[in-house]
Amino acid sequence: MPHQLAVTIRAPVPADRVAAVREVLEEANRTGPFGAYFHFPDVKGIHFARLLLVPEGPGGADEGMPASVVFMSEVDAPLRDHLADLVRKSGDALEKVFAHCDGYPSGGAPARARIAWLRSHRVPNAAYYVNTVGRGRQQILREARLHEAIGEFLDENRTTLKGVPPQGVRAAVQEFVRSRPDLAWARSRPARPALWWRIRQAVHLVAVPLAGVVLLPFLLPVLAVWAVLLRLHERRDVPSRARPSRAHERELAGYEDFVAQNPFTAVGSVKPGRFRRITLTAVLFVVDYGVRHFFNRGNLAGVKTIHFARWLFVDDGKRVIFASNYDGSLESYMDDFIDKVAWGLNAVFSNGLGYPRVRWLVRDGARDEQAFKHYLRCHQLPTQVWYSAYDTLTTRNIDTNARVRAGLFAPLGPDGTEAWLALL
Structure with missing residues (x-):
C-alpha cells in the first residue's frame, strides 16, 4: 500500500497571457464531467486534483508576486510514477495551460523534458494533512x-x-x-505502506522532540522574548473590514456544491517583517508534525470532514496558499473549524495580513465568526478545474x-x- 503525497506545481504567467490561461481553465470547467478535459480519471493513483489561476499579489510582479497557474494533486506514491502518468495521459491538455508559462517544453517535446519541467516547478508543503494515512485510491x-x-x-x-x-x-x-x-x-x-517510509516516519516522530529537549535551555529565553514581541505586534495589527463582493461570491458559488465534496483554495499575504514569517514557519512546522503523527486517522482535532489539506509558502515567503478537499458546504466547513479548532486557525492565519484581531496567538480571532468568514471568503480563489476520484463518498x-x-x-x-x- 502506498502513502499519499501532495503535489503542487506552480509557474508564473506573464501578464499578457493571464486572460488566455483563464479561458483555457474556464473551457475545461465547461467541458465536464470534472477532470475529463485533463483526463484525470485515467491518471493512476489520483485522489483529487485541481488547476487554478492565482492572481498577482498586492505588490504585483514587481514585488515578486506575479500571477501564476497552479496544479495540485493528492496522489498515491511514488512521485515519479505520478508525473510520468500525468504527462502520458494528460500531457496534451496540460500543455494548453502551461505552454503560456516561460520555458515549458511544448511542441512535441519528449515526455522526459516535460516531467523535468514539472519537477523543477514543484512547491514543497509547509504542512500536509491526510485524513487516513496509507489508504490508497x-x-x-x-x-x-x-x-x-x-x-x-x-x-x-x-x-x-x-x-x-x-x-x-x-x-x-x-x-x-x-x-x-x-x-x-x-x-x-490492506497492505501497510512501505517499510522504508514507516521507518522514516518513526525516526521523525522521535527525533523532533529529542531535538526540542536538547535545545530547551536555549529556547526558553528565546520564547520569552518572542512572547513579548508577539503582543507588541498583535497590538499594532489592523484587522481588515473588507467583505466579499456579491460578484466574487457568485463566482465562487459557481464552482461549489455539485457533489458530496468541495475544494477550498485561498491565498493571502503574510504580515510584513521577519517576525511574522518566522512565527508562521514555526507554527506550520508544529502543525505538520502533529498531522503527520497524531491526527492521521480521520480526525483533525475534532474535524472529521477533511480528506486532504495543505499549506505552502509562495513568492519567497510573502504569501501562503491553503488548499483542502472537504465534505459538505463551505458554511458547515467554516462552522466546524470555528467550533472545534478556532485556536488552531488563529495560530496559523493570524500571521496573515488583515486577519481578525488575535491575543496571544490563539485567542479571539476566529471567534469573531462573521469577521473570520468574511476574511476567508475574501481570500478564497475560484477553483476552475477540480477532480475527485470518489465524488459520492464522504x-x-x-x-x-x-x-x-x-x-x-x-x-x-x-x-x-x-x-x-x-x-x-
Whole structure:
C-alpha cells in the first residue's frame, strides 16, 4: 500500500497571457464531467486534483508576486510514477495551460523534458494533512464496491435471510464474498505502506522532540522574548473590514456544491517583517508534525470532514496558499473549524495580513465568526478545474466501507457481529 503525497506545481504567467490561461481553465470547467478535459480519471493513483489561476499579489510582479497557474494533486506514491502518468495521459491538455508559462517544453517535446519541467516547478508543503494515512485510491474504490455488493446481496436475499440470527447472516455474506472472484482481495487485510517510509516516519516522530529537549535551555529565553514581541505586534495589527463582493461570491458559488465534496483554495499575504514569517514557519512546522503523527486517522482535532489539506509558502515567503478537499458546504466547513479548532486557525492565519484581531496567538480571532468568514471568503480563489476520484463518498462513507471490509472475516463475538451488520 502506498502513502499519499501532495503535489503542487506552480509557474508564473506573464501578464499578457493571464486572460488566455483563464479561458483555457474556464473551457475545461465547461467541458465536464470534472477532470475529463485533463483526463484525470485515467491518471493512476489520483485522489483529487485541481488547476487554478492565482492572481498577482498586492505588490504585483514587481514585488515578486506575479500571477501564476497552479496544479495540485493528492496522489498515491511514488512521485515519479505520478508525473510520468500525468504527462502520458494528460500531457496534451496540460500543455494548453502551461505552454503560456516561460520555458515549458511544448511542441512535441519528449515526455522526459516535460516531467523535468514539472519537477523543477514543484512547491514543497509547509504542512500536509491526510485524513487516513496509507489508504490508497484503489482501496477506497474497492471497499466502496464491496459495501455496495454486500448491500445488493442482502436486498436480493431479504426474504431468505429473514429470521436468521446475526451470525447466520454474516456467514451468508462471507460465503457470497468467497463466491465472487472479483472480491477475493476482501479476504485479506490492506497492505501497510512501505517499510522504508514507516521507518522514516518513526525516526521523525522521535527525533523532533529529542531535538526540542536538547535545545530547551536555549529556547526558553528565546520564547520569552518572542512572547513579548508577539503582543507588541498583535497590538499594532489592523484587522481588515473588507467583505466579499456579491460578484466574487457568485463566482465562487459557481464552482461549489455539485457533489458530496468541495475544494477550498485561498491565498493571502503574510504580515510584513521577519517576525511574522518566522512565527508562521514555526507554527506550520508544529502543525505538520502533529498531522503527520497524531491526527492521521480521520480526525483533525475534532474535524472529521477533511480528506486532504495543505499549506505552502509562495513568492519567497510573502504569501501562503491553503488548499483542502472537504465534505459538505463551505458554511458547515467554516462552522466546524470555528467550533472545534478556532485556536488552531488563529495560530496559523493570524500571521496573515488583515486577519481578525488575535491575543496571544490563539485567542479571539476566529471567534469573531462573521469577521473570520468574511476574511476567508475574501481570500478564497475560484477553483476552475477540480477532480475527485470518489465524488459520492464522504470521509464517513470511506471509513464505514473500511470497517465493513475489516470486520468481514475478522473473529467477532455476538455483539461485534451485530455492530458489524449495523454498518450495512
